[in-house]
Amino acid sequence: MEQKSKLKISYDKDLNEIPPNEYAATKYRITPFSSSDIISSSICKYELITNEEDRKVYHLRFSTDNTCFNYQPGYTIGILPSNCENLVEKILVRLGLEHVADKCYHVCVEQINAKKTLPKHIPICGTLRNVLLHNVDLNSVPKKLFLRSLINYTEDENERDKISYLCSPKGSTEYLSLISNHSKRSVLALLETFSSCKPPIEILLEYLPPLLPRPYSICSSPLNNDYLSITFNVDKFSDGSKGLCVSWLEKCIRKFENDKQCLVPMYLRSPSKFVLPQDDSVPIIMVATGTGISPFRGFLEHRHLQPEKSFGKSWLFYGCRDSGSNYLFKEDLKKFVASGALTRLSECFSRESGTKEYVQDVIEKYTDELGYWILQDEAVVYLCGEFSKVLPAVKKAILQVFMSYRHLQEDDAKLLMKKMEDEGRYIVDSWN
Template sequence: MGKYLKLSYDISSHEIPTTKVPEFQYRVTPFPASDLINISICNCELITNEKNRKVYYLKFSRENINFHYEPGYTIGILPSNSIELVNRILIRLGLEDVADQCYKLSLDESATKKLIPKHLPVYGTLRNLLLHNVDLTSAPKKLFLKSLLEYTTDEKECDTLLFLCSPKGSIEYQTLISSYTKRSVLGLLEMFPSCQPPIEVLLKHLPPLLPRAYSISSSPLNEEYLSITFNVDTFPDNQRGLCTSWLERCIHEYEKTKHVEVPIYLRNPSSFVLPEDNSVPIILIGTGTGISPFRGFLEHRHLNIAGGASYGKSWLFYGCRDSNRNYLFKSDLKEYLASGALSRLCESFSRESETNKYVQHEIEKYTEELGTWIVKDNAIVYVCGDFLRILPAVKEAVLKVLVESQDFPENDAQLYLKEMEEKGRYIVDNWN
């Protein structure tokens, strides 16, 4: 169960590679459609600022972008862990004196049929490795907790670790991994003060620091910038998302220096793209930052219309909490309505009435018209939102539209919607 990796700091100079290893060679990039590139922030806007949620509209210069993309595509952004968190872990493990020494990572002599994980650089510094290559905040596996037993001296702490790994401790384990603070590497080490694992044990169990996917919010016809929209949420335990808080730190640095680069790559495209036939009607349904890819859709139509193109009708259902504080891209949507890029706009504001009106309620108000768009006009329905809260409610509302407008029995409506999904006429972009 112990360690099979070995870090050495007493390495001779001739062992260190003379050519610099590319900074992101060891980073994991799922579903790549391009190489990794660094792109520069060229502008940013804080578009909503509430107590526990901020929303940013972030623009990147297109100067270094060498890939083709379409509206609806996503990019992978490679974040780093916070310097403060890394420093606290190094101090807690007593490694601050070697944190910036060059190490060599190898396999322990006792290791058989083992390989060095691909996301761990063979040479480097421990500080950089913890900053860029391993996820320090993901939920720990029970195998990781069990591995800490060997390095924990307090009897009560050992009993707690054993209990968390046992079937009887399943509820407590779920509670632990649902707490962003407690489940982190630092949180675990603080929970078990007598635990002093070698860094090799952590490296064996910590997963790679994965990129986060963000929908592109702008059109490829926009030659000035590529943009994304993201929110920074503060959770009940006062923690924030790893990538979004890192992006916010990048923005603060940009405001000071006017030069910050962000590592990104283009992800393989999904079916969440505009139809090839411009005349096909589209229905867009999104809440909060779920409007992000739709802004790209509509800007693309808007710029093409300015160049003489024509499009079929479009209908956006947009929901947010408050029309004054949370409404994203309100002025842009007005411009798209004026140009004909957007035909109709329906809004719902959940915190402006006692009955909490959501986007699905707005859909149900237009049953007959939507039924005509979907069944007779063969419109494509796009939905972007939270997987657990928004998507089921919207799907139920669309089923209700089919039942009430077309006199479909419930089973027939479900079959029709399933057929729409299979034919790419009901397309979902979601997050969890």
């Protein structure tokens, strides 16, 4: 069945009507869980706090001069990245659109599709360069509906058959292989794989999903009037490429280095349960690995900056690769311990000796003390780490604490854990 775009684009010859770049960069951006408007905050400082061969970690600070966010420790911001300019240029050239890339376009839904509406993330007017830079995700997993739409614009019969096969139930294995390969699933990679495919730009605008913001935990306190900060790590995929947002943030840092100014669009996300207890006297236990320490730095800086330190005891379990180059915020943690903002600090390092030690291993060393903190003093347990690896292992270790301290069977320990979760005393922040 022929599948054509329901959108129609026309170009305006009057270049004076081109909306400003910020029009596409912010006005039509999708902002899930938003509790504020989008603001453009200026970078004021950054630190490269680890610089390993396979991973860099940045502590990035934003000026609070024009930031009117009303937030608490544990809140997150959404950062709105842009696509790579070089990638956008290659797509424009591949589709033969470089001659209209910077002309003002107008897009509408054709009248024969009265029930169809324009995607909310597509500006009604703008330039193709800006909409590809800011509004559509050029690296997203290609949906089968999008692949199927490409068949109509593919001249080579073998390539058409290949696309049809990928969209069929029989081609599910190859389709899953395609979408799991970061370097082969992008729009440009698809167009290069199927060289006779040349879809109109309307197809991309209709089927590509919005370029979504990326959430980052705020790792500073609202009592800090100098800056609002985040921490992010730059990992590489197997093909050597990097994630979209971290690559873009690194580019922003380079711009800041050269121009001494760079604006980053962001907004405050709605609060989750991952916040300090309303009662400052309640004990807290924090478990983190790697950059999972970010929200806890915000927790502890908040307590450190309070003039009257009348809060309950706190215990941080922190795991990283080694105690030298990979240890995040080591000096800050020493400062928080010295001021009393942090009562206890238990560290572990997975690559410092022949015996690998992880946070769950350290937790099991303190079964009696943790059992007393959690079950007698009713401490709140916070966990921030990778979903697939850290969370299950730590949860298992906490269950062992319950089983040992209360002499419980595993099923009873799980019921106790479920009760803590329901009461907001076991709170998780994770990523994939």
